[in-house]
Amino acid sequence: MGIIWFLIVFPLVAAALCVISRDERLRGVIVCVSACVIAVGSIVLAAQHLGGTARYYAFSSVAISVVLFIVELALCAYIMWRSLSARKYGVFVLACVQALLACVAEFGPSGSVEVHRAVYIDTLSSIMVLIIGIIGSGICVYAVGYMRDFQRHQDELARQGKEFSTDRQGFFFAVMFAFLSGMFGIVTFNDLAWMLCAWEVTTVCSFYLIGYTKTAEATANSFRQIWMNLIGGIAFATAVIIIGVTCSVMELDRFIAIGALAPMAAMLPVALLALASLTKAAQMPFHTWLLGAMVAPTPTSALLHSSTMVKAGVFLLIRLSPLMGVYVSGLPRMGINPVGFSVILVGCITFLLASLIAVSQSNAKRVLAYSTIPTRGRIVTCAGIGSAAAVWAAIFLLIFHACAKSLLFLCVGTAEHHIGSRNIEDMDSLITRMPKLAVLMAFGICGMFIAPFGMLVSKWAALGAFVNSGVIVIVIMLAFGSAATFFFWAKWLAKIVAGDPSAENVEGSVHTTEWCALGLMALLLAACSIFLPAISSGVVTPYVRQLTGGVMRMPSAGDLVLMAVCAFVMIAIPLVVALRARSIRRGDGHQPYFGGVGHGHAAFMDSMGQQVAYTQRNWYLEGMFNEEKIGMIGTVLCTIIAFMGISASVGLAVVFFGSVI
């Protein structure tokens, strides 16, 4: 248990050091060393518990409870202050409600519930600890170089009088570390009140990080994030109070045990917790905060998307998956579980619609955001289905997405700083301008949609699980969503392979820290792909068996051999890209046919004998995949479904407690 506390406290110490140190170089050293320590700590912790049974520590501490309560109130106060100074009164009200609920939880009947086992660790937690500890801290290391360039750029703008800029990098790193601390808390706290506090920590940290640049857009987006996540926080706090009052427990594991015995009693809190998870996981109708978060510096986006924030939401959902399955015995009306059913639908609609929107996006970070949301959607759906195969798929989606997506985010961040744009259309000739980065980016894209992640897990396992759930409408949505996914990844990949040999290589100025982090993510992705069978049989399958009681039918041996062939492609494509980068440097290639006279690759002769430049652009089909229209449909549909889910669970709770009384 010592290591758990170490992992929670040490990032806070690192954060304090970051604030104190004024020197950029010193701060860089602090960040790198702390990141290494955190990574080692998380590996040690995970190594002890990965694949084993859950370990609950008989531990409770009034002092810690009080401290965390104060932290939570402080966070609420911070939001109130920020919202008042920005005249966002709606947010102010939400923050007040949140503070009020925190007090109710602390001083009301639920506050007096005794907690015996406040801390735990099991396989899922260990996996999360690894993701946070390695990928999260890897992103912090990346940020060292990135933020230096970022600050130069900001200073440059300030000199031109365009923007006001002060060096707040210290705070930036401090908040990043605080964020990690909060995440460690979420995945290891069994005490729901403590977990709520950690939950709020991540919300507020991300609020600060999104609004970091203090531009009007950043501020607006940060407030959008905070109001959405405050709704989630309020739902969480309400759930905690209800659990304390009705079930007289405060521990997550005991609540789940009670819920499995009396599903109707637990229905309302599960619904509220699921709502909280959906806001964190940026599912429709709450997906807009994640898109807004794209204005933040790239490490923030990477941290929010791949390793933390959105992971917290799906983590909780996977935890709750035993209580969600579509069919739960002991329920009226054909035994359909309203919460599970609405979660599945929200996840699946989000998956489909966000994938469709991604087709029309050309901004690389928005494409990534719109591919993150659907992946979350798939995890949410899997967790909602709650069968062994579904949870198996959900956990693998979680792992692979963390590696591949953080790699892609960091690639885009570096590309942005060196080619001056985050638009995919401006990534023309990336292969000649930044060959190594192009290879890594291709690897990341392959990681996202080719075997084993894209194919084995997200299509094979997920499709099987979806079909078995019996809800055929989600299978159809999955089929269409997958098709859209192919479209936007394939055209991005095609863009990377094409290139003009005359472009200049600008890769020299990429910081070493950035390369380290990029290399780390690529290595993790490769390792996860290669050792997938081992991870499955050694870690995930035993856990799934404990959690769901079901047995995951692994693909047969013959299938695995064939799967290995697919996995080979994932390695092959980046290699081919590397080969292409070399051959293009050598100046291979011929004059392409222009149906007339061409001048090199990008110009032709017109009828007057003049050279005319030509550029080629990908298709975005904006008329069909209109972001606003589809987003609106998704928001409306998912809001209705969420309302129906919650009201159905309220109804069930009323029926249940009415009959008990």
Add this chain to the structure above:
Amino acid sequence: MVWLSVLLAILFVVVAPVLGCLITGADRILTARMQRRRGPSILQPYYDVRKLLEKDARANDVVQVILLALSLVMLVVAGVCLYAGANFLLCILLETLSSLMFILAASVDPSPFVQVGVQREILQVMCCEPMLLLFAVGVYLYTGSFSVSSLFSTNLPMVVWLPLIFIGLVFVLTIKLRKSPFDIASSHHAHQEIVAGASTEMSGLSLALIEVTHWYELVILMSWVGMFFVTSNPLSVLLAILAAAVVFLLEIWIDNSFARVKWQVMFKSSWMVALVCGMVNFAMFFFIDSNGLVFF
């Protein structure tokens, strides 16, 4: 049964290109006859490939050839997967992967015709993908597993239960086979707009690889059609072959009788067909044989 799977797989690798070549040749003759021409020899596709291999190999881009070879390998593995009776979903995924390899190989060339062709290819994959996945789901629902071999233990051919899925598949086959109304106005037609689309800049070896890939693909696609007709009765294989032949004739007929449509029409119609066929057929399926499954 393992030896039978291995035998069939080997047989596929060896026979499929021959068969594919002959079918393509027959296609060209039939098309010519429909246009009141005599048409080339049935071995013309073979001659074409041999000729392409005789062209100057130095004109080929190494990376492109590697990618095209990968595309071919993926497709062969997909076919092996199918004929060995293994996982059908995997077969479809590999087929998609093969298309991706082709797309990447083509996008190496910076020509405007190629780029338009590449975008079009990607779009075509997007058009076909939902129907193919739903087809796999249909196999799963019908046999209880994704395994192709399980089709050979059924009493009734799958088409009886999944008629709409079958129609949907035939619909997207028109796209997969690059037939009018869903093709592009490219070479090999008297009317050309974007030269040869994605393969405009390829020559010799590259083009030969594509052609051989198409032979394999043709056999795999026709086998998919056949899958709807096989049962535990060995004679049903004959029925399957007959069905595939009829569908192929139908495709040639469609090719020669329909005017080309815009990509918007292709996209909308293929998704609409997939949606309607999938929804209605699965609804029928559950209505008749409900195992307590929920349907919206």
Add this chain to the structure above:
Amino acid sequence: MSVKDTSKKGASYVKKSPWIIHYDAASCNGCDIEVLASLTPLYDVERFGIINTGNPRHADIFLVTGSVNEQAKPVIEQIYSQMVEPKVVIACGICACSGGVFKTCYNTMGGIDQVIPVDVYVPGCAVRPEALIDGVVRALDILEQKRAAMDAGLPVPTPEVKLGVETPRVLHTQDDPDESGTPIEPAAQGGEGAKR
């Protein structure tokens, strides 16, 4: 000249699948109509495996109609350079052979051989499909010679560009022994286009 004499590997396939790119340099369209007519059911050149690809990278035979003017010159040169060896050029119609009635126009350079090496000359105004098919069949032998030379690692026999050289009055195919000794001037401008 027989095919089998030059081919070491046995039967060659270049003769069985000649793919064509057709370019209209400055034709009056009379020959172009006839070129397309040979695709129609009456002549059906696909019988011989001939396909009109419209793409230099795929084509084996470059079929040019019309005389060459300044506008068309770079296009012809580039299309020729984009074709992959072995390849042959057919000058199709009298204008393509020698400039025809446009020969003395201020903007006309003359026949195709003023710009790129021509292997087969097919006369006619407009060229008849039968003559055209005959020209292609003759071109196939030359194509085969070139392939054999390429296979043997020898330089591909290519006729010189005849810039400034009077086109012979009697039209012929390149392998006609009588004309092989035509005096050849080093081509200052056209030579560039002649190299791949």
